[in-house]
Amino acid sequence: MKIAIALALAGAFLTADVGAASEGWDGKKLYRYTNEHGIQVLDDVVPPRYVAGGYEVLTTSGRVLEVVEPELSGKELAEKQRREARMAADLQLLKRYNSVADIESARKRKLAIVQQDVAILRSNKASLHRQIENEESAAARTQRNGGTVSPELLERIENLRKEVKVVSERLSLREKEAVAINSEFDRAANRYQEIAGK
Structure with missing residues (x-):
């Protein structure tokens, strides 16, 4: 050959x-x-x-x-690069999907993973809040009975609050990710319709 x-x-x-x-x-x-x-x-x-x-x-x-060919000016070069990047992205879009239905199916799959994570994080957050309420109730009972709340109990409550903060931040990121995924797939579907002429 x-x-x-x-x-x-x-x-x-x-x-x-x-x-x-x-x-x-x-x-x-x-x-x-x-x-x-x-x-x-x-x-x-x-x-x-x-x-x-x-x-x-x-x-x-x-x-x-x-x-x-003559060299392009800064503005012309930027425009040429933008056009080339757009063409490459369009080609990639057409290679990845065969129809708008394919795009919607991919959106559902990607969102399902994120939504599952969101549900788990919300459940974890609710569980942490219940634990905090229980620990705070125990501390309040001790104080009502004239006792001193142990440093270990106060530390547990503080650690649970820190965990809530971490879980809340992760939950916020995942919710923002879901919004970004929807936006990304909206753009993909709209562009696919434009270039496929449907």
Whole structure:
């Protein structure tokens, strides 16, 4: 296989050389560029100050060998990169999903995992609150009976409050994640409809 590819490439190069030779090309190149006065210039080199404006590479007989496009300005370059990124994202979207129904199915699967976590975290939070209430009730009974609340009990209550705070933060993050997932899949579904023309 590699030999066949190598032979095909060699044949292409030989054909190119024969074509150039039959045209009488001596291998010399000329460059056509536009100077600061808007005049096209034919020269054997492109002065560095004109390279950014683009140029053409020609044979001495005038056949164009290569066209070097002008460099883009900052704004044009940013726009080109934005367009290319959009095209890449669109291609990825079309590869990943076959229909809007596929997108909705993926949304449900992803949300189900997050919603399961949210339910577990809410249950944990409720359980921690009950434990705090029980410990605080025990501390209140001790005080009503004229006793001193033990440092261990106070520490348990404080640790439970810290746990509630950690669980609350995780719950908030997961709820925000659910909102972000919905937004992401809304955008995907809308864009899919735009590019698929449905």
